[in-house]
Amino acid sequence: MSLKPVSHLATNDLLPRFASVVGAEHVIADPAAMSDYLSEPRRLYHGRARAIVLPGSTAEVAAIVALCDETATKIVPQGGNTGLVGGQTPSEAGDEIVLSLIRMNRLREIDVLSNTIIVDAGMTLKDVRTAADVAGRYFPLALNAAPACTIGGNLATNAGGSAAIAYGVARDLVLGLEVVLADGRVLDDLSKLKKNNTGYDLKNLFIGSEGTLGIITGAVLKLFPKPRATVAALAGFRDPDQALQFLNLAQEQVDTELKTFELLPRIAFDFVLKHEAGITDPLPAPHAFYALLEFTSQSSGLEKRVEELLEAARTQGIVADAKSAATPEARQELWRIRLKIPDVQALEGGSIKHDVSVPIAAVPAFLRDVDQAVTARIPGARLVAFGHIGDGNIHCNVSQPVGADKAAFLAQWGEINQIVHGIVAKYRGSISAEHGIGRLKRDLLPGVKDPVALDLMRTLKATLDPKGILNPGKVI
Ligand code: FAD
Numbered sequence: 001m002s003l004k005p006v007s008h009l010a011t012n013d014l015l016p017r018f019a020s021v022v023g024a025e026h027v028i029a030d031p032a033a034m035s036d037y038l039s040e041p042r043r044l045y046h047g048r049a050r051a052i053v054l055p056g057s058t059a060e061v062a063a064i065v066a067l068c069d070e071t072a073t074k075i076v077p078q079g080g081n082t083g084l085v086g087g088q089t090p091s092e093a094g095d096e097i098v099l100s101l102i103r104m105n106r107l108r109e110i111d112v113l114s115n116t117i118i119v120d121a122g123m124t125l126k127d128v129r130t131a132a133d134v135a136g137r138y139f140p141l142a143l144n145a146a147p148a149c150t151i152g153g154n155l156a157t158n159a160g161g162s163a164a165i166a167y168g169v170a171r172d173l174v175l176g177l178e179v180v181l182a183d184g185r186v187l188d189d190l191s192k193l194k195k196n197n198t199g200y201d202l203k204n205l206f207i208g209s210e211g212t213l214g215i216i217t218g219a220v221l222k223l224f225p226k227p228r229a230t231v232a233a234l235a236g237f238r239d240p241d242q243a244l245q246f247l248n249l250a251q252e253q254v255d256t257e258l259k260t261f262e263l264l265p266r267i268a269f270d271f272v273l274k275h276e277a278g279i280t281d282p283l284p285a286p287h288a289f290y291a292l293l294e295f296t297s298q299s300s301g302l303e304k305r306v307e308e309l310l311e312a313a314r315t316q317g318i319v320a321d322a323k324s325a326a327t328p329e330a331r332q333e334l335w336r337i338r339l340k341i342p343d344v345q346a347l348e349g350g351s352i353k354h355d356v357s358v359p360i361a362a363v364p365a366f367l368r369d370v371d372q373a374v375t376a377r378i379p380g381a382r383l384v385a386f387g388h389i390g391d392g393n394i395h396c397n398v399s400q401p402v403g404a405d406k407a408a409f410l411a412q413w414g415e416i417n418q419i420v421h422g423i424v425a426k427y428r429g430s431i432s433a434e435h436g437i438g439r440l441k442r443d444l445l446p447g448v449k450d451p452v453a454l455d456l457m458r459t460l461k462a463t464l465d466p467k468g469i470l471n472p473g474k475v476i
Contacts, residue, residue: 014071018053018097021063026103028052037078037098038090042353045086045439048094049076056103058178058186058217064099065215066184074469075099077211079153080124082145084355085438087157087210087474096472101152104217110135115223116175116192121152121216128221137223140167140259144339152216158208160434162294165390166259167224169434170207177203178218182465190220205460210436211471213464227296231306232331235313235322236287240364240389243291245318247360247390250293253309257302260294261390262338263363267399268386271344272337279336283321291389292338294331341386345399350406351384352416354396358429363389367396369423374398377419378412393433396420421448437475445476 019027028034029051039046050073055061068075074096078088090096104122111117112135119128125146132139143149143161153159155177159170167173176191189203206214237243243263250258266288272279283290295306303326313319325331345351358366371383380401387395398416400409421431421444431448432441446454457476461468 014067014073015051017067018051018064021067022053022055022060026054026056028054034098037081037100040084040086040089041082042084045089047076047090047092047096049090049096049098050094052098052100054100054103058104058180061099061101061104061180061215061217062184062186065180065182068097068469069183069467072467072469073097074472075215076471077101077152077156077215079122079150079156080145080148082149083153083157083438084353084435085432085440087436087438087471088153089439091473099215101150101215101217104152105150107131108218110137110223111192112137112223114192117221117223118190118192118218119151119221120218121155121178122150125149125151125154132223133226135223136226138226139173139221139223141170141173142260144342151219151221155207155216155219156209156211157436158434160388160391160393162260162262162388164388164393164434165261166256171204173222174203174207174219175222176220177206177216179203179206179214179216181214182467182470186217187214190218192220205464208436210438210475212461212475213470215470225298227298229297229300229302230331231295231302231324231326232334233293233295233306233310233322233324234282234334235291235293235310235319236283236285237289237291237319238287240289240367242318242320243289243389244360244364246291246313249313249316249318250309253312254295254305257295257297257305258293258390259296260292262292262387263389263394264290264292264338264341264386265384266290267382267384268341268345269337271348271384272340275344275347276336276340279333279340282334282337283323285321287320292334338386341384345384345397348382349400349404350409351400352398352410352413354398354417354420354431355393355433355435356396356420356424356429356431357391357393357433358424358427360389360392362427362429363392363394366423366427366429367394369426370396370420373419373423374416377416378409380404381409388434391433392429417444439474442473442475 076090078100101122104120106120108118140163142163179187310322382399
């Protein structure tokens with residue numbers, strides 16, 4: 001995103017006051033220059049804003065928020081603008097400011113002995129991973145959006161990703177936070193301590209709150225030893241039940257060396273092979289389902305242990321066929337198929353999305369129920385259910401029937417959501433596994449959340465943001 005100088009100051013009294021805090025060049029009010037910040041990756045929402053304000057430090061964020069508190073100006077916090085539920089997009093009313101953290105991208109400290117890194121919230125995930133790597137450490141949060149998404153956004157959405165099976169979700173990777181509250185005060189909870197039982201764990205209120213309770217400006221993140229060996233594998237199955245049997249075997253046999261376990265249906269392979277040049281079928285015969293696995297280890301012999309695992313699975317009749325990939329090039333080839341799925345699905349016409357989770361053991365029955373219910377409602381609809389089965393988290397997307405009218409298909413978005421979410425409820429799952437609630441699922445929340453939990457959420461919101469200026473209209 002290019003930063004263009006402020007131009008419409010005269011039409012908006014507050015803007016000169018913002019400019020006096022962050023510098024005129026960091027207040028964008030020209031409609032054309034604002035456009036990058038006003039829509040989101042799926043183009044479901046396109047908002048308007050009074051201005052985009054880009055502070056460069058925690059003190060500047062605090063001063064801007066204090067000004068907003070004084071004038072009851074609504075704020076939409078934004079990081080890399082990669083969120084998939086519209087939480088970072090302002091409303092169409094045009095009365096909010098977008099507070100973009102992308103200028104706050106400083107590495108504050110790496111402490112190798114404590115295994116911690118302290119960063120500004122606007123640092124991209126990719127830069128955090130690189131900084132850890134340079135210091136001989138590993139930061140495991142792994143999302144396809146890493147070059148653009150920021151740590152602040154990752155924490156505000158409690159992002160998941162493909163390494164959560166081993167390292168947990170974003171919440172599990174944080175020791176401390178720095179947060180600007182709705183009245184402009186700064187909460188300094190930048191603790192490196194693993195053990196600190198001194199009252200309520202306040203950081204966890206802000207993680208996953210999607211910018212509705214405070215603005216995250218800094219974080220202390222956990223680091224891990226850099227893996228010495230990495231091996232990937234692809235296995236083919238008859239059905240998701242076999243995939244789960246294999247997951248169980250893998251966890252028994254290699255335990256914490258298993259870092260990723262992703263489910264891919266054959267239809268996703270077909271889409272990738274059809275639309276992506278240079279990708280060939282990795283296994284000789286097609287299979288109804290596949291799992292992409294990645295293993296990492298500190299000790300030697302990983303490749304042999306993975307081969308033994310695949311052999312045991314073949315012998316027990318759990319996998320139909322499998323191959324491992326030890327070199328970076330071979331691993332990348334397997335990953336390419338997984339990473340291309342969202343792009344090629346878009347080339348197959350309309351896609352109705354679901355980011356859901358159910359207990360891991362329930363995934364096969366859940367997928368069967370969804371397939372049956374969705375195709376009964378829309379004959380020919382194609383279920384492309386892929387993702388983090390090792391966490392029970394499936395991106396349960398429905399592609400339009402071949403040759404169908406895209407707009408007419410997408411008009412059934414709400415109805416299909418209702419069907420899928422009904423099945424999620426049957427298995428006591430979640431309608432948002434890792435992307436959050438934002439604006440997309442806000443109206444669905446009261447139907448799925450325990451009323452007491454919802455009441456507590458509203459109480460917290462009213463306490464921490466009494467004027468309702470932080471990301472209004474999102475989450476609750
Ligand atoms: P934004 O999109 O800018 O904002 C997201 C939300 O966080 C908004 O509600 C915003 O108001 C709030 N926010 C942002 N910064 C702050 C802050 N500093 N303080 C308070 N609130 C803030 N998500 C996953 O969980 N797993 C995946 O595997 C995954 N893969 C993705 C792949 C692609 C290609 C894309 C486009 C997205 C993917 N996502 C995934 C979703 C998205 O990348 C994550 O939600 C990410 O964590 C958002 O970070 P961001 O900096 O872009 O935040």
